[in-house]
Amino acid sequence: MGVVLWIFANCIITIGFSAFVSKLLLQTVVGWYLRRRTTSRRITVLARVKLEEAQYQLSASESPPLDDGEWEKVEKHTAGSAKNGEEADDEWEGIIGFFHPFCNAGGGGERVLWAAIKATQKRWPKAVCCIYTGDHEAGKNEILERVQNRFNIKLHPPTVVFLYLSTRYYVLSSTWPRFSLLGQSLGSIVLAFDAFSLLVPDIFIDTMGYAFALAFSKFCFSKIPTGAYVHYPTISTDMLGSLDTSPALGKGLNAGTGKGLRGFLKKRYWHLFANLYSRVGGSVDLVMTNSSWTASHIRTLWGPVRTKRRKPHALSVVFPPCAVDDIINAIPLNAESEAKRAQTVLYIAQFRPEKNHALLLRSFARFLKSHHKLEEKEQQPGLPKLVLIGSVRDASDATRVYELRLLAHELHLTPNHITFITDASFPTILSHLAAASVGANCMWNEHFGIGVVEYQAAGLIPVVNDSGGPKMDIVIDWEEGETGFKASTEEEYAQGFAEVFGMDGEKRLEMRKRARARARAFGEEEFEKRWICEVGKLVEMVGVVR
Numbered sequence: 001m002g003v004v005l006w007i008f009a010n011c012i013i014t015i016g017f018s019a020f021v022s023k024l025l026l027q028t029v030v031g032w033y034l035r036r037r038t039t040s041r042r043i044t045v046l047a048r049v050k051l052e053e054a055q056y057q058l059s060a061s062e063s064p065p066l067d068d069g070e071w072e073k074v075e076k077h078t079a080g081s082a083k084n085g086e087e088a089d090d091e092w093e094g095i096i097g098f099f100h101p102f103c104n105a106g107g108g109g110e111r112v113l114w115a116a117i118k119a120t121q122k123r124w125p126k127a128v129c130c131i132y133t134g135d136h137e138a139g140k141n142e143i144l145e146r147v148q149n150r151f152n153i154k155l156h157p158p159t160v161v162f163l164y165l166s167t168r169y170y171v172l173s174s175t176w177p178r179f180s181l182l183g184q185s186l187g188s189i190v191l192a193f194d195a196f197s198l199l200v201p202d203i204f205i206d207t208m209g210y211a212f213a214l215a216f217s218k219f220c221f222s223k224i225p226t227g228a229y230v231h232y233p234t235i236s237t238d239m240l241g242s243l244d245t246s247p248a249l250g251k252g253l254n255a256g257t258g259k260g261l262r263g264f265l266k267k268r269y270w271h272l273f274a275n276l277y278s279r280v281g282g283s284v285d286l287v288m289t290n291s292s293w294t295a296s297h298i299r300t301l302w303g304p305v306r307t308k309r310r311k312p313h314a315l316s317v318v319f320p321p322c323a324v325d326d327i328i329n330a331i332p333l334n335a336e337s338e339a340k341r342a343q344t345v346l347y348i349a350q351f352r353p354e355k356n357h358a359l360l361l362r363s364f365a366r367f368l369k370s371h372h373k374l375e376e377k378e379q380q381p382g383l384p385k386l387v388l389i390g391s392v393r394d395a396s397d398a399t400r401v402y403e404l405r406l407l408a409h410e411l412h413l414t415p416n417h418i419t420f421i422t423d424a425s426f427p428t429i430l431s432h433l434a435a436a437s438v439g440a441n442c443m444w445n446e447h448f449g450i451g452v453v454e455y456q457a458a459g460l461i462p463v464v465n466d467s468g469g470p471k472m473d474i475v476i477d478w479e480e481g482e483t484g485f486k487a488s489t490e491e492e493y494a495q496g497f498a499e500v501f502g503m504d505g506e507k508r509l510e511m512r513k514r515a516r517a518r519a520r521a522f523g524e525e526e527f528e529k530r531w532i533c534e535v536g537k538l539v540e541m542v543g544v545v546r
Contacts, residue, residue, distance in 0.1 A: 031220040034196045041199055042095070045161055049128050052158035092539050093126030097201030100208050101168050101191060104135040104143050106150050106391035106423065107350040108320060108450035109231050112290070112527075113207045114153045115321035116229070119528040120535060121156045130161045132195040134168030150391075152326055152426045167194040171210070174396065181235060181273050185280075188213040196220065203227065203538050209234060215280035225541040227286040227534070229318070232447040235274045236297040238467075240267070274301065282306045285541065288318040288534055291448040291469035313537055319473070320450050321527035323426075324519050327457040331434045333516060337459070338509045343384035343501055346436035346460065348429065348451040349443070351390045351397045351422070356442040356465075357404050360386070361418070363442075363493035365411040371498050384501060386413070387432055389421045433458035438500050440493070441470055449474055456483065456519035459512040463487060463496035474518070483515040 100113050117129045135143065140162050148154050169175055170190045176183030192213035204217045205227040211234065214226045281287075281298070282305025289295040295317050303315070331337070345364060349355040364386045392398050401420060408418050421428070439455025441464035446452075448469035455462045456474070462484035464470040475484040485496035500508065 031222075034193075034220060035200050037197060038199050045095075045128065045130070045199060049158055049161065056156075056158045091126060092124050092542070093128075094202035094539075094542060095128045095130055095199070096120060096203045096205060096535075097195070097199070098129060098131045099192070099195060099204065099206040099210060099213055100131055101134045101165055101171060102208065102393065103131050103133040103162075104138050104146065105350070105393045106146065108448070109208060110147075111151050111153075111322075111450060112229060112231070112320045114147045114151055114155065115524060115527060116207065116531050116535075117160065118153055118155055119531045121159060122528075123532045123536075124539070125156075125159070128159050128161055130163060130199060130201055132163050132165055132191075132198070134165045134191075136164050149425045152323060163195065163198045165191055165194045165198075167191050179269070181270070182276075185210075185212040185234065185273075185277075189216045192216045200224070202542055203535075205229065205535075205538075211277060211281045211284065215283045218283045218285075225285045225538040226283070227538050228281075228284045228288065230287065230289045230294055230298055232294060232445075233277075233297045233301060235270060235277055235301075236445075237300060238297070238445055240270055240274070278302055278305050282309055282311075285311060286313045286534060286538055287315045288531075289315065290318065290320050292317060292472045293445070293468045294447050313534075316530070316534060318530040318534060319522050319527060320448055321524040322450050322453040322457065322519070322522045324453065324457045324523040325525075326426075327430065327433060327454060328516065328519075330430050331458050333459040333509075333512055335509065337434075338505060338512070340435070341437045342435050344432075344436040345384065345386045345438040345440050345463075345497060346389070346432055346455070347387070347440040347442070348389045348454065349441070351392055351400045351404075353400070354443055355390070356444065357388060357400075358407055359442045359490065360388075360440055360493070361404065361407055361411055361413065363487075363490045364418075364497070365413055366490050367494035367497045368413075368417065370494060371501075383417060384497070385416070386418045387421065387436065388419070389424050389429060389432060392422045429454075430458075433460065436460055438463055438497060441465055442493070444468070446470055453519050453522045456515035459516055461485070461500045461508065461511055461515060463493060463500065466492075474522075476518070478514050478518040481514050482511060483518050484511075 098113060098117065100110075103110060103113060113131075117131075120127060120129055138146070140157070140160070143162065144155055144157060144160065167187075167190050170187030171184050172187075173180050173184065175187065188210035189212050192210070193216065195213075196217070200221065201224070203225050204214065204221075206214050207229045209228075209231055211228065214228055217224060217226050278301045281302035284302070284306075287298060287302065287306075289298055295315060299315055306315075345360075347357070347360055349357070351357065368383060388404070392401065401422060405420065421432075424432075433454065436458075437460065439452065439458075439460035439462045441449055441452050441462065444465055445468040446465060449464065452462050452464055452470045452474050462470070462475050464475050464484060464486055466486035466488045471486060475486060477483065485499055487493040487496050503511070
């Protein structure tokens with residue numbers, strides 16, 4: 001019996017060792033192949049960057065810009081081997097790969113990407129910021145121009161490189177009508193292989209939430225530091241719990257789908273995926289999250305695996321950059337401005353399903369009927385108005401806007417009551433922020449809520465979903481008073497709108513001032529400090545592993 005056990009144990013050890021050797025061999029071969037394939041492109045990219053830099057400097061010397069030297073001088077809060085405030089000419093000059101297949105979408109996630117690149121350029125002027133994108137319809141100049149118009153963020157063009165992916169199809173939800181969570185995650189591995197087939201960076205950072213792409217990077221290149229800026233966990237305990245809740249509560253697109261045999265199977269599938277998500281997330285070297293809500297879920301999912309693998313850097317919360325200063329400087333907040341504000345509810349959000357625009361339309365129609373006695377099909381120009389501003393990424397988003405217009409018609413909301421604005425420029429958004437009175441947010445478990453911060457900075461009173469980042473981090477009591485209202489149902493949103501419009505003018509102005517004071521905690525400068533601090537750890541890791 002002892003001999004049998006000994007033989008069995010040795011077989012297990014042999015099989016385990018063989019599997020380990022096979023995995024190590026596969027990693028070595030794949031990584032070697034990708035590096036070898038992209039060596040010439042790396043040389044070409046670096047040479048092109050140097051050429052564009054020389055041309056840019058020549059052009060700048062002939063016509064010096066107002067912010068001359070911004071990209072050569074490092075802010076006092078930067079970290080690294082150079083002395084603070086001095087030029088960083090001798091600093092790190094590798095390639096940082098930003099994995100953001102939808103970089104031209106124009107949403108809050110893209111604001112984070114571009115602000116992160118701007119901060120990176122200011123701290124490491126010689127570093128090349130390479131963006132892996134699938135936006136083939138837009139060239140470099142067009143994308144950077146849109147970034148400046150949409151976000152008021154000006155980048156240093158020579159060190160920004162775009163590499164265009166050909167397999168973005170694999171991460172579209174339409175590609176995976178069934179098992180979309182798993183399908184899109186596996187699709188991100190295909191997309192990551194596509195990215196590394198174009199260029200292997202020195203640091204790889206995902207800014208869209210593709211944890212499986214980071215795990216693939218670590219599989220192929222164990223010595224390349226990886227970083228994640230997590231806007232929203234692919235799956236969370238809240239999502240698992242929502243399967244058993246009533247759809248009427250508005251807890252996501254899958255609320256109430258956990259019943260019956262199909263619901264049971266869906267639960268099992270989600271639990272198995274959550275386990276897999278935890279494993280791949282545990283491979284990431286450095287993790288940043290955009291809110292306390294996101295951090296709590298990522299700690300629950302990734303924390304145990306990261307601890308087991310002895311990852312040296314703790315998870316950190318880096319609030320997204322919001323144009324707080326730009327908005328505050330552009331929009332006055334006083335008794336005179338209060339008198340000029342219209343009875344307008346403003347919702348700034350991409351036209352995506354999870355943003356739940358339909359809930360807002362129904363809530364606003366209920367508000368008008370209950371508080372203004374709106375009769376069906378009656379047009380009353382003096383009534384409060386709803387303005388929806390958002391970017392349209394593709395045909396599906398355009399269809400969604402069309403469907404919302406149809407819903408508005410069914411609810412008897414005429415052009416006197418509602419306005420749709422797509423792909424608005426930053427000045428256009430500013431003008432609406434200055435004129436509106438209420439800022440709405442209807443997404444359940446919004447990961448953070450950049451739009452809500454912009455409402456507060458502009459002096460709007462937020463009426464937001466009672467969940468996620470807006471609840472935990474933004475619309476909280478400040479300076480011994482409320483900064484907005486929270487809601488979950490149509491009735492609660494309608495009541496929130498009524499509360500704001502029914503407030504005494506002086507009290508309403510005081511609430512606006514408290515909201516603006518809260519917004520100052522989410523400025524671009526604070527994001528820049530935290531981003532540089534965290535990415536500096538990845539730069540240090542490059543030096544350690546080589």
